[in-house]
Amino acid sequence: MSSANEAPDRWWEGAVIYQVYPRSFADANGDGIGDLAGIERHFDHLRGTDASLGVDAVWLSPIYPSPLHDFGYDISDYTDVAPEFGTLADLDALIAAAHDRGLRLLMDLVPCHTSIEHPWFVEARSSRSSPKRDWYIWADPSPAGGPPSNWTAVFGGSTWEWDEPTGQYYLHSFYPEQPDLNWRNPAVAEAMADVMRFWFRRGVDGFRVDAIFAAIKDDQLRDNPPDRRPGAIPGLGVGGGQDPLWSLHRPEVHDVIRHLRRVAGEFPGRVLVGEAYVPVEELARYLGHGADDEFQLAFNFELLLSPWEHQHLTLAIERSEALHPAGVWPTYALSNHDQSRAATRWGPERARVAAFLLLALRGVAVLYAGEEIGMVDADPALLPQPPFDRAGRDGCRTPMQWDATPTGGFTSGRPWLPLVDPATRNVAAQRGDPDSLLSLYRRLIAARAEVPALGQGRHRSIFGIAPDVLGWVRELEGERVLVLINTGAEVQACSLGSVGADTGEVVVATGRRVGRVDLAGLRLEPLEGVALRL
Numbered sequence: 369m370s371s372a373n374e375a376p377d378r379w380w381e382g383a384v385i386y387q388v389y390p391r392s393f394a395d396a397n398g399d400g401i402g403d404l405a406g407i408e409r410h411f412d413h414l415r416g417t418d419a420s421l422g423v424d425a426v427w428l429s430p431i432y433p434s435p436l437h438d439f440g441y442d443i444s445d446y447t448d449v450a451p452e453f454g455t456l457a458d459l460d461a462l463i464a465a466a467h468d469r470g471l472r473l474l475m476d477l478v479p480c481h482t483s484i485e486h487p488w489f490v491e492a493r494s495s496r497s498s499p500k501r502d503w504y505i506w507a508d509p510s511p512a513g514g515p516p517s518n519w520t521a522v523f524g525g526s527t528w529e530w531d532e533p534t535g536q537y538y539l540h541s542f543y544p545e546q547p548d549l550n551w552r553n554p555a556v557a558e559a560m561a562d563v564m565r566f567w568f569r570r571g572v573d574g575f576r577v578d579a580i581f582a583a584i585k586d587d588q589l590r591d592n593p594p595d596r597r598p599g600a601i602p603g604l605g606v607g608g609g610q611d612p613l614w615s616l617h618r619p620e621v622h623d624v625i626r627h628l629r630r631v632a633g634e635f636p637g638r639v640l641v642g643e644a645y646v647p648v649e650e651l652a653r654y655l656g657h658g659a660d661d662e663f664q665l666a667f668n669f670e671l672l673l674s675p676w677e678h679q680h681l682t683l684a685i686e687r688s689e690a691l692h693p694a695g696v697w698p699t700y701a702l703s704n705h706d707q708s709r710a711a712t713r714w715g716p717e718r719a720r721v722a723a724f725l726l727l728a729l730r731g732v733a734v735l736y737a738g739e740e741i742g743m744v745d746a747d748p749a750l751l752p753q754p755p756f757d758r759a760g761r762d763g764c765r766t767p768m769q770w771d772a773t774p775t776g777g778f779t780s781g782r783p784w785l786p787l788v789d790p791a792t793r794n795v796a797a798q799r800g801d802p803d804s805l806l807s808l809y810r811r812l813i814a815a816r817a818e819v820p821a822l823g824q825g826r827h828r829s830i831f832g833i834a835p836d837v838l839g840w841v842r843e844l845e846g847e848r849v850l851v852l853i854n855t856g857a858e859v860q861a862c863s864l865g866s867v868g869a870d871t872g873e874v875v876v877a878t879g880r881r882v883g884r885v886d887l888a889g890l891r892l893e894p895l896e897g898v899a900l901r902l
């Protein structure tokens with residue numbers, strides 16, 4: 369058994385997980401599309417050398433065969449590797465290479481829908497009496513004609529697609545090329561369990577579970593009411609002017625999650641990270657109300673969706689802490705393959721302090737490849753037309769910038785999406801520069817490991833420090849670390865009387881601050897972050 373599997377079972381607590389979007393990470397064979405061999409070639413960037421980021425795990429967005437209507441999230445074979453990425457043998461080699469350096473490997477599980485080209489759907493569609501018909505959700509037109517309900521799909525339009533040959537509609541929560549599986553059918557649950565076992569047996573350490581909120585729909589297909597929810601989070605799951613009361617986030621989804629968790633539980637040390645896309649108040653339910661029988665982790669997108677504004681950020685942190693009691697870990701991300709990059713949303717000047725926010729909070733940090741060098745979204749005018757992704761997500765999926773050459777060291781061929789600015793931002797230039805963003809990411813991740821209070825400690829917020837300043841203390845077994853972040857553009861003099869210490873020693877800082885610091889009279893530079901051991 370590899371070293372990765374010998375570590376304690378709950379290895380993910382406080383872990384840093386690196387998200388790779390495989391098409392855009394590194395291309396080893398020159399076809400312009402990233403591949404598994406390219407990922408392995410860059411493992412040194414992730415873990416195992418002094419110059420590595422030091423992340424604990426890598427999560428691969430889907431690498432399965434797919435006709436690419438949703439770039440891999442429409443899967444036509446759950447138990448194989450798409451030829452453009454490599455072979456199953458390449459994946460086995462990747463898992464082994466990851467484990468050799470103590471890196472865990474998570475895959476993406478997409479349980480809610482398949483591709484229209486998946487043999488299950490091809491079979492289901494072939495006739496109303498097909499044995500696979502009930503693996504998907506079919507319905508007759510409404511009595512008045514037209515779709516069976518008013519539900520809108522996440523990417524717009526009706527959730528129902530007419531299938532002329534069999535005279536019924538099928539349901540798709542996302543694109544029409546992604547028919548939803550019928551999770552009320554036990555055969556579907558069993559088939560997905562077998563998919564999970566297939567990968568677990570190959571050594572995969574867990575799954576990021578895609579779009580779980582869409583797994584179960586109302587069995588009576590009742591119409592959704594208009595959207596009147598205050599503070600509904602924008603993004604997936606909200607749209608079409610309706611509250612997806614009957615079509616998404618159904619209570620029965622928790623039975624589905626418990627099923628997935630039971631299967632994961634057949635294998636030691638495996639983790640499930642859910643994409644629930646709910647406000648943090650509702651996340652607790654996806655984490656099993658403390659019963660620990662659903663997801664171990666579920667994305668909290670409140671930071672990602674927050675404007676760079678002190679009040680908003682404070683609220684995002686407080687809500688998260690209040691709703692993730694001790695033992696339940698918040699899972700933060702600043703961006704992903706669906707959302708604008710942090711440096712685009714918040715501005716490149718805030719990239720350093722954003723890194724501090726991600727990595728100094730109590731939580732699991734999911735770091736999207738490219739954030740560590742401050743990559744920005746592509747200018748829409750430079751992206752191919754028509755776009756690859758109809759929902760407009762090409763801009764945050766451009767290739768990783770490894771060096772300053774025009775193709776950024778990503779490929780020797782023609783990249784499938786243009787690179788944004790490899791000459792300005794790239795790994796090679798930042799690797800040896802102690803003042804680079806990449807070095808700051810590396811120091812922050814190292815500090816989480818070296819100072820247990822920062823990696824694993826409890827969180828206590830400190831209020832009223834100064835305008836625009838966020839502050840909290842992380843504490844573990846008597847060790848205390850004070851974290852301060854000036855979110856604003858002015859120098860701030862801090863009031864730290866309530867902290868109960870006179871001085872603190874710099875563990876890590878966004879700037880050049882080092883040594884022991886007097887807390888009385890401490891002034892923070894604009895957009896400065898600092899962690900001080902008390």
Ligand code: GLC
Binds near residue numbers: 542643706
């Ligand atoms: C998730 C994925 C997104 C995909 C959708 C449908 O939200 O992150 O990329 O389009 O699910 O699978």
